[in-house]
Amino acid sequence: MSGPVDAVKVSSPAELYALAYEIETDAVERYKLLADQMQAHNNSELNRIFLDLARAEGIHAAEIQRMAGERGLDAQRAPIGAWRTESPEAVDLAAAHYLLTPVEALQMALAGEERALAFYTGLAAEATDPAVKKLLKEFVAEETEHVELCHRLIRRYSTGSEHPEDLDPPWAVD
Amino acid sequence: MSATVPLACKPGDYKSDTKPIWCPGCGDYHVLLSITRAFAALNLPPEQLAVVSGIGCSSRIPAYTSCYGFHGVHGRSLAVGAGLKVARPDMTVVVASGDGDGYSIGGNHFMHACRRNVDLTYIVMDNHIYGMTKGQPSPTTEPDFDTALSPGGTGLRPFNPLVIALASGANFIARAFSGHVNETAKIIVEAVHHPGFSFVEILSPCVTYRPDQRAWKDCVRSAPVEPTDDAARAARRLMTDDGFNLGVLYRGDRWPYQPRAAATVTDLAEFEKGFEI
Ligand SMILES: Cc1ncc(C[n+]2csc(CCOP(=O)(O)OP(=O)(O)O)c2C)c(N)n1
Ligand code: SF4
Ligand SMILES: [Mg+2]
Numbered sequence: 001m002s003g004p005v006d007a008v009k010v011s012s013p014a015e016l017y018a019l020a021y022e023i024e025t026d027a028v029e030r031y032k033l034l035a036d037q038m039q040a041h042n043n044s045e046l047n048r049i050f051l052d053l054a055r056a057e058g059i060h061a062a063e064i065q066r067m068a069g070e071r072g073l074d075a076q077r078a079p080i081g082a083w084r085t086e087s088p089e090a091v092d093l094a095a096a097h098y099l100l101t102p103v104e105a106l107q108m109a110l111a112g113e114e115r116a117l118a119f120y121t122g123l124a125a126e127a128t129d130p131a132v133k134k135l136l137k138e139f140v141a142e143e144t145e146h147v148e149l150c151h152r153l154i155r156r157y158s159t160g161s162e163h164p165e166d167l168d169p170p171w172a173v174d
Numbered sequence: 175m176s177a178t179v180p181l182a183c184k185p186g187d188y189k190s191d192t193k194p195i196w197c198p199g200c201g202d203y204h205v206l207l208s209i210t211r212a213f214a215a216l217n218l219p220p221e222q223l224a225v226v227s228g229i230g231c232s233s234r235i236p237a238y239t240s241c242y243g244f245h246g247v248h249g250r251s252l253a254v255g256a257g258l259k260v261a262r263p264d265m266t267v268v269v270a271s272g273d274g275d276g277y278s279i280g281g282n283h284f285m286h287a288c289r290r291n292v293d294l295t296y297i298v299m300d301n302h303i304y305g306m307t308k309g310q311p312s313p314t315t316e317p318d319f320d321t322a323l324s325p326g327g328t329g330l331r332p333f334n335p336l337v338i339a340l341a342s343g344a345n346f347i348a349r350a351f352s353g354h355v356n357e358t359a360k361i362i363v364e365a366v367h368h369p370g371f372s373f374v375e376i377l378s379p380c381v382t383y384r385p386d387q388r389a390w391k392d393c394v395r396s397a398p399v400e401p402t403d404d405a406a407r408a409a410r411r412l413m414t415d416d417g418f419n420l421g422v423l424y425r426g427d428r429w430p431y432q433p434r435a436a437a438t439v440t441d442l443a444e445f446e447k448g449f450e451i
Contacts, residue, residue: 029185029207037198086356094353094388096198097381170197170382171309173322 010123013131017068020139023116024061026087028054034096034105041098046105049153053109056149060142089116099164102157110150117143183217185210190240201352201378201387202232205299208355208376209239209268212362216266223266226255228275231306232299232378235270249279252287252296259294260433266366267294274304277313277333284335288342291370293430295362298335298373299352301380301387309383321383335375336412340405340424345370347408347424351394352378354420364422370430377418390418397421 010016035050091112096105120143124136188210196202213223223241227233229248236243242265246254255269276284276298287296302319304310311324313333320327339347346368350358358376365372377394379387397419402408408424439445 033194033203033207034198036193037196037203040193040195041198086354090355092353092391093203094199094201094379094381094391098198100198173308 008123010127010132010136011129013129013135014068016132016135017064021061021064021068023087023089024057024064027057027089027091027112028061030091030093031057031109033093034091037096038100043100046100046102049102049105056146088119089113098170099166101163103154106150106154106157110147110154113143113146113150117147183214183219185214188213188220188223188239188241190238192237194234194238196231196234197380197382199379199381199388200231200305201301201376201380202235202299204352204355205232205297205358205376205378206235206238208350208352208358208362209235209297211356211359212366213239213241215359215363216366218266222264223268224255224258225268225270226258227251227270228272228280229306230272230275230304231380232272232301233270233275235299249275249281249283251275252280252283255294255296256287256290256292259292260431263293268362268366269294269296271296271298272305273298273300273302273312273314273335274307274310277335281313281333285338285342288339288344288371288373291343291345291428291431293370295365295372295374297362297365298375299378300335300375301378301384302332303380303383305380305383334412336373336423337409339373340408340412343371343428344373344424345426345428345430346372346422347412348372348374348422349397349417349420350374350376351390351420352376353391354394357420361422368425370426370428393418394420397423401425403427 008019010019031050031054035047035054038046038050089112091108095108117140120136120139124133124140127133127136185207194203194206213220220239220241224243225236225239225241226244226246227236228246228251233245233251236245244254244258251269251271255267258265259267271280300314302312302314302316304312309321309323311319311328314335315328316332317329318327336347336349346365348361348365350361352358361374365374377390379390381388395418397415399411401422401424402411403425405424405426412423
């Protein structure tokens with residue numbers, strides 16, 4: 001993640017839905033940008049991985065929207081996200097590079113998922129409203145699954161994940 | 175959580191179908207996110223916004239937004255943007271440049287745009303290098319930055335864009351870091367709302383020709399002082415800061431440039447007389 005993260009307090013399910021929706025849609029936007037970058041660099045394997053990650057986050061965002069109902073989200077949503085700073089799940093786009101390997105890409109994703117898990121776990125520990133606490137436990141379970149998915153994918157790609165050699169790197173002087 | 179404002183536009187509404195072709199990791203991707211989030215927060219329809227640029231990697235940004243765009247001539251983004259704003263004061267004009275586009279070939283326009291104080295927002299994505307042309311030093315490159323293109327470094331003292339903006343009359347001066355997407359978006363919103371010429375310098379790493387700039391994320395910090403409207407105090411702060419203090423650093427109260435009401439031409443012969451020598 002690139003920027004600092006705010007400490008937040010959530011006092012109602014409506015606020016939590018709005019917050020979680022911001023986190024998930026930010027993640028979708030970033031994964032799609034990364035997928036586009038990989039497509040521009042003819043890396044179809046990483047394009048697919050980032051599109052899959054965007055799809056997973058998008059499913060979660062849609063689920064939150066369904067749970068909240070359209071009005072529940074709009075009533076709480078702030079103009080520039082709910083964040084004064086950055087979403088805890090934000091993948092640092094600056095960590096990408098054009099020779100990225102699948103393992104490195106998944107490690108970028110894993111870092112975001114682990115931060116999201118820590119964020120929801122912290123909120124769940126502090127929550128006093130029973131409905132909010134129950135929802136937060138569901139989000140913790142969801143993020144735990146995402147973390148495990150990243151680990152599984154990292155294991156799957158862990159062999160043959162050296163950087164490809166670039167015989168004409170962009171910084172070579174012509 | 176922030177105030178509750180119903181949203182009409184979403185950041186995605188300001189993105190075009192053209193996919194960016196910057197290098198993966200380039201700071202300009204983050205700037206694009208900040209700009210589209212800022213536009214959504216401004217809640218203006220894309221057709222009331224114009225993004226004008228010059229030439230460079232950073233200057234590709236109009237193509238990636240769905241607003242009116244003008245990808246202009248190298249160093250002339252401010253001339254086009256100011257002309258547009260004066261002709262169409264109802265439009266919100268955002269001009270985008272890089273440090274090469276804005277401070278070398280466009281350096282003279284920069285000073286006079288600050289002086290003229292037309293009501294527009296000027297965003298410079300500063301990576302201390304000419305990215306698009308493969309890494310030549312720009313006016314903000316460090317004197318000892320050593321490459322095959324500048325062996326041993328240029329030895330030249332870097333240009334301090336914020337100080338020059340202040341001395342030339344800019345009415346709003348801020349520094350942002352591309353990696354802080356939401357903070358940068360908020361600064362852009364404030365810059366657009368502030369009357370007159372608003373200058374936002376965004377430190378936006380070039381990961382290809384300046385991989386050392388990946389460390390910027392650990393160098394930047396919020397400015398430890400509140401914004402000031404006192405130009406003398408701002409000058410002292412800007413002259414002594416190390417280039418990594420972020421936030422709104424100066425908010426002036428100069429009245430924006432107002433074009434004189436255009437004379438209504440009814441008789442061409444009469445109009446031509448005005449040009450007689
Ligand atoms: C009149 C003219 N002179 C020179 C060039 C070559 N040129 C293209 S981009 C560029 C520098 C761009 O640097 P900067 O504005 O810092 O953008 P970046 O690529 O770093 O984002 C130069 C010198 C040109 N296109 N037109
Ligand atoms: S050369 Fe540098 S500025 Fe240009 S797209 Fe690549 S990283 Fe960005
Ligand atoms: Mg540059």
